[in-house]
Amino acid sequence: MPTKIEKDVISGRETTGHEWDGIRELNTPLPKWWVYVYLATIVWAIGMFILYPAIPLGTRVTPGLLGFSSRAQAMAGFQEMNSLHAAQMQEIGRASFAEIKKNHDLMEVALTAGRTTFANNCQPCHGPGGEGRIGYPALDTDVWRWGGSLEAIQQTITHGIRSNDPEARNSQMPNFGGDKLLTPTQIEDVADYVMTLYGKAKPGVDTAAGAKLFADNCAPCHGAKAEGNRDVGAPPLASHVHLYGDSRAAVVAQITHPRMGVMPNWNQRLSPAMIKAVALYVHSLGGGE
Numbered sequence: 001m002p003t004k005i006e007k008d009v010i011s012g013r014e015t016t017g018h019e020w021d022g023i024r025e026l027n028t029p030l031p032k033w034w035v036y037v038y039l040a041t042i043v044w045a046i047g048m049f050i051l052y053p054a055i056p057l058g059t060r061v062t063p064g065l066l067g068f069s070s071r072a073q074a075m076a077g078f079q080e081m082n083s084l085h086a087a088q089m090q091e092i093g094r095a096s097f098a099e100i101k102k103n104h105d106l107m108e109v110a111l112t113a114g115r116t117t118f119a120n121n122c123q124p125c126h127g128p129g130g131e132g133r134i135g136y137p138a139l140d141t142d143v144w145r146w147g148g149s150l151e152a153i154q155q156t157i158t159h160g161i162r163s164n165d166p167e168a169r170n171s172q173m174p175n176f177g178g179d180k181l182l183t184p185t186q187i188e189d190v191a192d193y194v195m196t197l198y199g200k201a202k203p204g205v206d207t208a209a210g211a212k213l214f215a216d217n218c219a220p221c222h223g224a225k226a227e228g229n230r231d232v233g234a235p236p237l238a239s240h241v242h243l244y245g246d247s248r249a250a251v252v253a254q255i256t257h258p259r260m261g262v263m264p265n266w267n268q269r270l271s272p273a274m275i276k277a278v279a280l281y282v283h284s285l286g287g288g289e
Contacts, residue, residue, distance in 0.1 A: 089113065093273030097150045100280065107280070114281025117274055121266070122282075130285040135244060135261055140285040143241040145233045148289035152230075154279040158272075160265035161233070168265055171233035173221075177256030182213065184256075190214055191251040197226045197238040200246060 007014055008026055015024045048054075052068050053061040088109045092100060100106050119128070125136040132138030137145065146156050146169050159165040176182040182190070186209075193210030195201045215224070221234035228236030235243065243261075244254050266275055282288070 085109070085113075089271070089273045089277075092276055093271070097276070097280070100276075110277040110280045111284060113274060114277035114279070117270065117278050118281055121269070122278070130282060130287070132241075132243075135259065137243060138241055139282050139287055141241050141287045142289070143236060143239050144287070144289070145228070145230065145235050147230045148283070148287055150279055150283050150288070153282050153288070154275060156263070157270075157275050157278055157282075158265065158267045161263040162260060163262060163265040165265035165267065169233055171260075173234075173254075173258040173260060174217075175257060176217070182217065182255070186213055187252055187255045190218065190255055191248055194218075194226070194237055194251050195246075195248060198240060198242075198246060200248075202248075 008024060011026060014027045016027045018025045050064065051066045052064040054064065055062040088106065091106060092110050092113075095103070095106065100110055118126075118130075122130075126132055126139050127136075130139030132140075142148065144152070146152055146161075156169060159167040159169065161169045162171075174181055177184070177187060189207070189210035190213045191210070192201065192205050193207040193214050196207055201207065214226075218237075219226075221229055221232055222237055223229055223234070226237035228234055228239075240246075242250070244250050244259060266278075270278070
């Protein structure tokens with residue numbers, strides 16, 4: 001119940017005249033500076049309310065006296081960024097690989113653009129980090145069918161492999177089983193020999209017959225030591241990386257009825273500058289030469 005205003009005996013302050021269960025409320029006003037700051041924030045809020053968009057009106061808002069739009073500001077930023085990006089991509093298109101690599105800022109732009117484009121177009125087949133999948137070459141190793149230099153990678157991306165492009169890389173492995181160029185037994189002999197090239201041969205298996213068959217039928221493309229031949233896209237067989245698997249069954253299957261994949265020619269979808277950026281990114285994955 002309200003009581004008369006009097007001073008508190010202990011603190012010497014006046015009370016507000018309110019008392020609850022014998023406890024009297026001291027009259028302690030807020031500091032003046034705090035009150036002034038509080039009033040200033042109210043004035044500031046009213047000013048912002050008038051000057052800037054504030055009240056929702058369905059799909060719109062009150063425009064405010066300044067006509068400010070965060071959407072327009074964001075779009076202007078995007079347009080500025082796109083203009084800068086377009087200019088840098090034009091510079092990448094004109095510059096050589098050596099010039100791009102010497103220019104740190106340009107190289108960063110190229111790698112960023114290449115990484116994004118790779119993720120949107122190449123990753124589904126070659127994997128997020130270029131590690132490859134069964135039937136799709138690994139790009140983070142030093143095992144290349146057509147070459148791992150920047151120029152070779154650019155050529156492959158531009159024109160593709162076995163694509164409809166007139167300048168596409170093209171090669172074909174003989175169908176040794178389907179065309180009866182080798183008997184099933186001879187194919188298994190060749191497979192046994194091929195597995196010795198990368199250390200997976202079964203102990204005690206005689207590979208002399210397979211070695212001779214390999215020299216007569218496979219070496220002209222894959223090389224006498226199975227080192228591969230990039231002129232015809234023949235992969236190195238004496239390698240730890242195998243496109244369709246390194247098991248005996250996989251080797252036999254590939255010799256019998258070879259699978260040959262197709263890579264699109266990206267010159268119909270990507271600009272020359274963007275292809276160059278992707279080539280730089282792929283080259284940076286760890287397998288570039």
